[in-house]
Amino acid sequence: MLVRIAELADAAALLDLVREVENGTDWLLHEVEELGMDVTAMTRRMAQFLARGNCTVIVAEEHDARLAGYLFALGGHLAGLAHAVRINGLGVAPRARRRGVGLGLLRRLEAWAGEHGMRRLELKLMAPNEAAHALYLRAGFADEGLERSAYRVGERFVDALIMGKVLP
Numbered sequence: 001m002l003v004r005i006a007e008l009a010d011a012a013a014l015l016d017l018v019r020e021v022e023n024g025t026d027w028l029l030h031e032v033e034e035l036g037m038d039v040t041a042m043t044r045r046m047a048q049f050l051a052r053g054n055c056t057v058i059v060a061e062e063h064d065a066r067l068a069g070y071l072f073a074l075g076g077h078l079a080g081l082a083h084a085v086r087i088n089g090l091g092v093a094p095r096a097r098r099r100g101v102g103l104g105l106l107r108r109l110e111a112w113a114g115e116h117g118m119r120r121l122e123l124k125l126m127a128p129n130e131a132a133h134a135l136y137l138r139a140g141f142a143d144e145g146l147e148r149s150a151y152r153v154g155e156r157f158v159d160a161l162i163m164g165k166v167l168p
Contacts, residue, residue: 001068001101003108006050006057010067011043014059017067018042021091026153027129028091049074053116054082058108060092060101068096071105075118085113087123090132102132106139113167120166126151127159141165 006014015037022030035041049055054075060068072089076082087109092101113121123141125132141163150160 001063001099001104002061003069003101003104004059004061005112006046006059006070008043008046008050010059011046012039013067014046014057014070015039015042017070017093018089018091020093021070024094025129027126027132028089029151031089052077054085054118056109056112058105058112060096060104062096068093069101069105071109073109073112073121083118084120084122085109085118087121090123097131102135103139106135110139110165110167118167120164122162122164124150124160124162126153127161133161133163136163139165 015032018032022028022032031037037045046057049057049072052075056073058071058073060070062068069092070089071087073085074088075085090102090105109121121141123136124147125136127146142165143161144164145162147160147162149157151158
């Protein structure tokens with residue numbers, strides 16, 4: 001498995017993977033579908049992320065060159081927040097789960113953050129997503145807070161866990 005910074009040429013494959021991941025779980029917002037995102041929009045979004053020094057898109061690529069995982073990370077745009085990077089999306093294809101892909105994406109993000117002078121990683125996830133919570137704990141994130149009824153999933157409201165990791 002190769003974990004690397006995404007390139008604009010990955011946009012179509014990344015869009016397909018995000019759709020696959022979002023449709024395979026209740027614990028992610030269906031952003032691609034709800035926003036009507038197409039390859040042009042994904043390319044534009046990736047270009048915006050990759051153009052900023054404190055944002056990145058990371059992908060995990062299988063040996064057959066298929067994408068198996070992704071991570072979007074967005075740094076703060078104000079000087080007082082520029083040191084912190086928020087994970088805006090992390091997903092792993094169902095066929096690649098429980099094979100270390102998620103942890104590999106997080107380790108690559110941590111290395112990238114260190115290379116770019118970042119001091120903090122942060123994220124928010126749906127509290128019922130126990131697999132994701134366990135992954136983030138394994139990667140050294142700590143629980144920092146709870147937002148009650150932060151997400152609506154179907155007809156029910158679920159809490160959000162806030163997690164963070166301070167880098168050395």
